Every structure is written in structure tokens, then in C-alpha cells.
Amino acid sequence: MIIENLKANLVVHPLPGEFHPAWGPGLTMRELPLTLIEITTDTGIKGYGALPASGKEGVVGVNTFIKDNLIGLDVFNIEEIEKVLRNASLRTIWPWGVEMAIWDIIGKDANRPVYKLMGGFQDEIKVYASLGEVRSAEDRVKEAIQIKEAGFSGIKLRFHDNDPSNDIKIARDVVEAVGESMEIMVDANQADALPGSKSVNQWDYYTALEVGKELEKMGIAWLEEPLPRFDIEGLKKLSNKLSIPIAGGEKNQMIAEFKQLIENDCYDILQGDASFSGGLFELRKIAGIAEAYHKKFIPHTWSNGIGLYANLQLAASLPNCPWFEYPYEKPGWDHAANNILFKEGLEIKNGYINVPQKPGLGFEIEPTQLEKYKV
Numbered sequence: 001m002i003i004e005n006l007k008a009n010l011v012v013h014p015l016p017g018e019f020h021p022a023w024g025p026g027l028t029m030r031e032l033p034l035t036l037i038e039i040t041t042d043t044g045i046k047g048y049g050a051l052p053a054s055g056k057e058g059v060v061g062v063n064t065f066i067k068d069n070l071i072g073l074d075v076f077n078i079e080e081i082e083k084v085l086r087n088a089s090l091r092t093i094w095p096w097g098v099e100m101a102i103w104d105i106i107g108k109d110a111n112r113p114v115y116k117l118m119g120g121f122q123d124e125i126k127v128y129a130s131l132g133e134v135r136s137a138e139d140r141v142k143e144a145i146q147i148k149e150a151g152f153s154g155i156k157l158r159f160h161d162n163d164p165s166n167d168i169k170i171a172r173d174v175v176e177a178v179g180e181s182m183e184i185m186v187d188a189n190q191a192d193a194l195p196g197s198k199s200v201n202q203w204d205y206y207t208a209l210e211v212g213k214e215l216e217k218m219g220i221a222w223l224e225e226p227l228p229r230f231d232i233e234g235l236k237k238l239s240n241k242l243s244i245p246i247a248g249g250e251k252n253q254m255i256a257e258f259k260q261l262i263e264n265d266c267y268d269i270l271q272g273d274a275s276f277s278g279g280l281f282e283l284r285k286i287a288g289i290a291e292a293y294h295k296k297f298i299p300h301t302w303s304n305g306i307g308l309y310a311n312l313q314l315a316a317s318l319p320n321c322p323w324f325e326y327p328y329e330k331p332g333w334d335h336a337a338n339n340i341l342f343k344e345g346l347e348i349k350n351g352y353i354n355v356p357q358k359p360g361l362g363f364e365i366e367p368t369q370l371e372k373y374k375v
């Protein structure tokens, strides 16, 4: 099956409310841009993928570095396709969403959801609500109860106070309120920040160690991104000192980086993302390396709806992925933000997310929505 054409379009859809990302202190989001990829083949099968976007950089990058090198290739030659994407990734963009569209095609051709072609391990996954903002302990206790009622098994808090003892208090209050019946995770988002964020205190190794010790006592499921992305020595030391699992890697890229993180024992849980870290096939290989080292691979999923579905297919294929991250922060980012481009949304029930069984990545684009938000 031959790739006949590839179109990249900027799509900007509204968010259901204002959203203040913990990883971009001082910033407010009202809409979400993405680069929509549409690939057509000589058999007539069409596939969709998406790149994270800030503006037109994805469209320019795909048209400049990828399009001509991909047209004419065999859809099933993933290794050759990944070579083209890796080369493009060194020239300004995260191109991995192009491979999502390829797998969407392969799944449709096989009449199977993608996870069934990559390991097919689980049809439902325990799901946690991944909060995106920093709020007061009082608000979080109230919301944790609502989130449990909405069908989630866990909740991930964001830490970003200049004084970590304020963050620790939030975790303690939430553990007291719902800790018996829900798993609680903490994301410190210390690895980087969105361009344009206001500058806040960055944790050093000793802060991360002290916070980690406190969270350990509370039985927090994991501490995420406690240190900068490439602080291999700090992460390694921290992981060795703490028994609470350390998670990270959401914007590390490709096998060589993950191999270094895994071999140095930087993280107990690797969080590569099909939008940011590599093609789905490369991430499947990385998850296999993690498995050999008795580590979990639980994809990061905050990008856009299509990225969420792609990561769900990856997660469902894996034997070492016990959780699925579902971006959920009312009112700015809830089911509407994740599912706005599709005919049907994802289903969360009794603590689990059901893996969609439609062929390919599992979604069906709603054409009227696409036309409305295409720039």
C-alpha cells in the first residue's frame, strides 16, 4: 500500500473554559492548536494523526521536511518512515503525529484497532484524572470526591508553589479525604516550562529529596518530573534514595535517550508520549526495554484528542502499563476538550477507560467540526 498524499492543516478549537496550565505559570489558554495530518493511500484508505502545535510551525515543518520524502513509500515500511521523521525531528518540530496517521491506515486495512497489532494486552485500563492546574487544598478535596464519582480510579495533583510545604499540605489533605479509595499521584513539572511562562523557583536535588520523603510517607503512587529533563545524575541519585516510584520522560525523545534513562535507573516509570517522544513503533520498542528492566511504561497524554487516542492504543498494547492518564480539569479541560473533533467520545466507567474497538486509532472525525476549526 503506497502513500499517495499527505496534507498538514492547522486546526484551532476552543477549550470549554479558561485553562491555566501548571507547566506554564502565568499563562491562560482559551483554545488548543494542533497540526492535523491526513494521509491518503493508493487503496483509498485514509488515516489521521496530529502534531502538537503553537501555530503554523507544524504545517511548515511537515511540508518542508517530510511530505516529499514520504510520498511513494510503502505504508508498512515503518522503519523507513521513522527514518524520515527522525531526520525532520532534528529540524524544529515534533513530527511523530505523522506516524499516528500511518498506524491509523494499517489498522483500518487490517480491520483491527492498532493495539491489537502491537501486543493487544488489555481492552480496558485503570484510569486516573490528570489535573492540569494548581489550586488550593480546599478546592482539591472537594474536586477529588467529584472525580471519584465521575468514574476515575486515581487523581494526579500538580505541585508548583514557590514554597513546597504548601504543595505537601494539598497532597496530605487529599490523601486524608479520598486516599482510602483512590490512588493519588503527584506531578512536580520541574523538567521544563512553556515558553512565555513567568519564572518560578526550580527545585534542586535536595528539595526533590525532601518532598519525595514526605510523599513516600503518605503512600503517593509516584512523584513525576522532580528534576530537569537531562539531570541524569540527580535523577539517578534521587531514585536510589527514595522508595516512592519516580516517573518522567514525557518529552525525552527516541531510543537512545530512553536507554540512558532506563540504564541509569533515573525513573521507575517511563512516560514517553506518541506526540512528543517518537513514533508509536519506536515507543513500543522503548516500552520493551523498560519491561526488561522491570519498569513501567505509562504514556504521557496531554497534547490533543488525536494524541490521546494514539497513546491509548499504545498503552493498551503493553503488559507493563497499569494506568492511563486522562487529561481532566474542569472547567477548562474536560471530556469536551479531549473529544471535540470526534463523532463519539472515550468511555470512562467504574475506574477504567475502555479502549475503542474501531479499526485504526479508534476515532471517527466529525467533518463539520473539522471544517469549523480548520484555519
Ligand SMILES: [Mg+2]
Binding pocket: 187, 189, 224, 225, 250, 300
Ligand atoms: Mg507530567
